[in-house]
Amino acid sequence: METALQTKVEESRSELxxxxxxxxxxxxxxxxxxxxxxxxxxxxxxxxxxxxxYIEGVINLRGxxxxxxxxxxxxxxxxxxxxxxxxxxxxxxxxxxxxxxxDAVSEVIRISESEIQPPPAVVNSAVEQECLAGxxxxxxRLLFFxxxxxxxxxxxxxxxxxxx
Numbered sequence: 001m002e003t004a005l006q007t008k009v010e011e012s013r014s015e016l017x018x019x020x021x022x023x024x025x026x027x028x029x030x031x032x033x034x035x036x037x038x039x040x041x042x043x044x045x046x047x048x049x050x051x052x053x054y055i056e057g058v059i060n061l062r063g064x065x066x067x068x069x070x071x072x073x074x075x076x077x078x079x080x081x082x083x084x085x086x087x088x089x090x091x092x093x094x095x096x097x098x099x100x101x102x103d104a105v106s107e108v109i110r111i112s113e114s115e116i117q118p119p120p121a122v123v124n125s126a127v128e129q130e131c132l133a134g135x136x137x138x139x140x141r142l143l144f145f146x147x148x149x150x151x152x153x154x155x156x157x158x159x160x161x162x163x164x
Contacts (some may be wrong), residue, residue, distance in 0.1 A: 015113050019136075021143060022089065022102040023082070024071050028100075029144045030109065030136065031133040037090040037097060039105050042082055049140055052156070056101060061090065074151065091148055098152065109143075111136055 017032035045057040045068050053071035059063050062132035068088060072080060085104035090097055117140070131151035136143040
């Protein structure tokens with residue numbers, strides 16, 4: 001009985017998942033592709049007064065107003081220039097759409113769940129520890145796997161829904 005259970009656990013650990021990888025500064029991050037609704041170029045953003053520093057404002061996306069969050073500001077990284085590579089990843093956050101500004105979207109990658117290693121305890125740099133779901137060590141790069149739902153708390157999300 002134990003061996004059948006162990007086999008089932010190992011099979012589920014090696015399940016393939018797809019990630020959208022993106023860049024901030026020189027680092028690469030990934031989020032589950034199932035959470036990404038779409039990736040758009042930078043439109044003009046309407047500023048909203050009295051919001052947290054990492055909120056860029058809101059945009060109108062086909063009739064729906066969505067808040068836009070600067071990933072650089074949220075991770076306490078220096079501000080970068082918006083260029084032709086800058087994108088907004090529109091993410092489904094428990095039924096609410098939110099846009100995240102990133103330096104560039106790289107690719108969709110397919111990995112085995114077993115490739116995701118737990119984040120090192122020393123990772124406290126720019127990423128809030130709880131939203132870092134793991135680290136993926138590929139031959140030529142390290143990629144930080146993020147759980148964006150833990151990056152923005154429920155209280156913050158309810159604040160954003162009041163903006164619209």
